[in-house]
Amino acid sequence: MNLKELKESLKTDSIGKKIYFFRQINSTNEIAKNFANNGEEEGTIIIAETQTHGKGRLNRNWSSPIGGLYLSIILKPKLLPNYVSKLNLLTAIAVAKTINQFGLSPKIKWPNDVLINRKKICGILTEISTKENKIKYIIVGIGINVNIDINLLPRELQKTSTSVKNELGLEISIADLIIKLLNEFEKLYDIFKKGDFIYIRKEWKKFSSTFQKNVKVITKNEVIVGYAFDIDEAGALLIKNDKGIKRVISGDCIHLKE
Numbered sequence: 001m002n003l004k005e006l007k008e009s010l011k012t013d014s015i016g017k018k019i020y021f022f023r024q025i026n027s028t029n030e031i032a033k034n035f036a037n038n039g040e041e042e043g044t045i046i047i048a049e050t051q052t053h054g055k056g057r058l059n060r061n062w063s064s065p066i067g068g069l070y071l072s073i074i075l076k077p078k079l080l081p082n083y084v085s086k087l088n089l090l091t092a093i094a095v096a097k098t099i100n101q102f103g104l105s106p107k108i109k110w111p112n113d114v115l116i117n118r119k120k121i122c123g124i125l126t127e128i129s130t131k132e133n134k135i136k137y138i139i140v141g142i143g144i145n146v147n148i149d150i151n152l153l154p155r156e157l158q159k160t161s162t163s164v165k166n167e168l169g170l171e172i173s174i175a176d177l178i179i180k181l182l183n184e185f186e187k188l189y190d191i192f193k194k195g196d197f198i199y200i201r202k203e204w205k206k207f208s209s210t211f212q213k214n215v216k217v218i219t220k221n222e223v224i225v226g227y228a229f230d231i232d233e234a235g236a237l238l239i240k241n242d243k244g245i246k247r248v249i250s251g252d253c254i255h256l257k258e
């Protein structure tokens with residue numbers, strides 16, 4: 001990666017003001033947490049060329065071969081902790097808008113997957129640390145399959161995953177992708193901090209493949225089947241079925257056949 005090109009071309013105010021780059025680490029989210037605990041400011045980002053223990057949600061693994069983007073952003077917003085699922089949506093929108101700029105048509109599968117033709121190209125892991133119901137920090141971790149040959153991923157992921165290279169048939173500049181991504185992220189984050197959810201909801205609907213679909217959502221405590229008809233102010237998915245309306249903050253979502 002061309003770090004010089006990245007630093008010189010980045011036009012954001014706070015996101016990416018400070019960049020730490022590692023050739024190989026366990027997980028950019030883990031490093032980001034250590035840094036945030038040790039006083040690193042809002043906007044600092046951690047990038048790795050490859051991760052030995054890339055993490056998904058619920059301790060799942062994120063396969064991280066060279067050629068992908070593994071990036072974490074440290075945020076310290078003065079907000080209540082229940083805003084965090086909105087940040088997840090916002091990040092997915094920023095990724096979708098960025099990938100779109102490379103001529104691809106990404107879709108967001110609630111809550112945190114970005115897909116192309118139903119195949120996963122990006123995963124997002126948002127982690128929060130709180131104290132006395134205040135946010136200490138939030139780490140937004142983004143993994144994008146950029147210049148990866150799909151056969152470098154574990155066999156069981158090859159049918160369900162794709163990469164920018166796989167879709168375009170060529171490699172792109174990861175530095176350029178980061179510049180576009182941080183730009184999009186900062187714009188949406190500023191809107192989010194002002195409390196304007198109308199724009200975020202509109203953009204989510206534009207890119208969402210879950211919106212207006214029959215879904216099955218598996219949460220820690222229950223399985224909900226119904227029609228996903230909206231998201232609310234907190235970023236929860238709203239599902240309608242014969243029992244009424246259910247709000248779901250997090251879970252694994254399966255799109256059902258119409």
Ligand code: BT5
Binds near residue numbers: 027113153162
């Ligand atoms: C996610 O979890 O999708 C969140 C992934 C976040 C990764 C980033 S990389 C930078 C930062 N540092 C970290 O350590 N993590 C973040 P989840 O929705 O639970 O999906 C995980 C599942 O995605 C796995 O169980 C696999 O099935 C699949 N998967 C793993 N690696 C993949 C890859 N490279 N491409 C597509 N799918 C993958």
